[in-house]
Amino acid sequence: MAVSLALATAWYLTYAWSTRKLAKAGSFAAMLSEKSLSLEFRLSELVEELKRRASWLDHQDEEIKWLQKELQSRPRLARQTYKILTLGVKGTGKTSLTLKWANPLTDLGMIEGTKIERYERTVSHILDNDVMTEHVFRIGDWGGEQIVEAQHELIKDEIHGLLIVVDLGGEGARCVQPERVQEQIREFEPQALRFLFGPTMVASCKAVVLFINKSDLIPGTPAAAEAAAKQHFSPLIESLMRYAPQVDMSVIVGSASSGHGTHHLWCHFVEKILPRSAYDEQLVQRMKRNSGGPRSDQGEGV
Ligand SMILES: Nc1nc2c(ncn2[C@@H]2O[C@H](COP(=O)(O)OP(=O)(O)OP(=O)(O)O)[C@@H](O)[C@H]2O)c(=O)[nH]1
Ligand SMILES: [Mg+2]
Structure with missing residues (x-):
């Protein structure tokens, strides 16, 4: 009887410990997923910014070429x-x-x-x-x-x-x-x-x-x-x-x-x-x- 009580207590303690661990892991996973979402958002922002800058540089390039042509054609x-x-x-x-x-x-x-x-x-x-x-x-x-x-x-x-x-x-x-x-x-x-x-x-x-x-x-x-x-x-x-x-x-x-x-x-x-x-x-x-x-x-x- 004493043995079964000890076993039940041990099982209960293990169960309680595992449940706490699982709850902690769950909230950690939720925090990670939240962080990953904000990183994804930031990444897409940076990609957009890069695209904008690349198109601005292309535009500048075209303008420089146009000005060079214009200068050459001017008297x-x-x-x-x-x-x-x-x-x-x-x-x-x-x-x-x-x-x-x-x-x-x-x-x-x-x-x-x-x-x-x-x-x-x-x-x-x-x-x-x-x-x-x-x-x-x-x-x-x-x-x-x-x-x-x-x-x-x-x-x-x-x-x-x-x-x-x-x-x-x-x-x-x-x-x-x-x-x-x-x-x-x-x-x-x-x-x-x-x-x-x-x-x-x-x-x-x-x-x-x-x-x-x-x-x-x-x-x-x-x-x-x-x-x-x-x-x-x-x-x-x-x-x-x-x-x-x-x-x-x-x-x-x-x-x-x-x-x-x-x-x-x-x-x-x-x-x-x-x-x-x-x-x-x-x-x-x-x-x-x-x-x-x-x-x-x-x-x-x-
Ligand atoms: N009544 C009249 N006054 C004039 C005429 N032209 C200029 N004046 C006047 O004459 C004065 C002298 O004019 P300025 O143009 O400075 O003469 P300036 O020959 O350059 O003078 P300096 O640089 O000192 O040799 C000014 O008070 C002008 O307003 C004009 O056709 N009729
Ligand atoms: Mg004068």
Whole structure:
């Protein structure tokens, strides 16, 4: 009897122990299966990410190939620059005239006295044998205080155009100031012009323009203002015209403030300096608009 009791106890203890073990193993198995599920999910996420990256790299590869092809098919770029120099005593309106053309958005009220500024304006683009040439006018705008340095650049370097700016009155003038006109005629007396129109300048320069600025100081019609302005500067015009057989010479009367004559000035430089082969369609249209029909004071210029 004692033996059977011991056996039953031993069996019961073994059974209880096995049951606990089984329960533990069961919960361990459940935890493992849960972990394996989350690992599977993470793995599928990583596979998706890899696929995304591979397709992005393929796309980048295609884009690089397309850009390379595009670059090869594009024309090479070249630049042709034409130099125009301004000359004139202080405050005649050189910057007002040139900067407004180079950058039509310029506010003339903000302009200050200049030492030297250089502006560029693209006038045309020509495609020839896979080379796209940009034709650019480069303006050397010398301030009146630097007139000696400006003259040195004129005789030393090759220039394509010379813009001499004189005016009918100084700062704040409300009418023509004869003494200022005389001062400018003296500045460009025949002796000084001989120095300016040296062999290098005459050989390279395609156009000289005397621009008589501030025509708005003369009341009346533009035609009457032109005649009166030319009359005031007749000694200077006469001296300059002596060089007309050697270099293209023109006199234009106008006003940087009102726009009178300014588009005519830039059309003139384009016509005289830019070779016909360098005209693109846009420039031809702009030149036609500016030369055809009655000349408007507020023409858009070239
Ligand atoms: N009434 C009038 N004033 C003008 C005209 N053009 C320019 N001005 C004025 O003249 C003054 C001088 O103009 P700027 O363009 O600075 O002259 P600038 O020749 O460049 O002067 P510097 O660089 O000092 O030699 C400014 O106050 C302009 O507003 C014009 O057509 N009519
Ligand atoms: Mg200036």
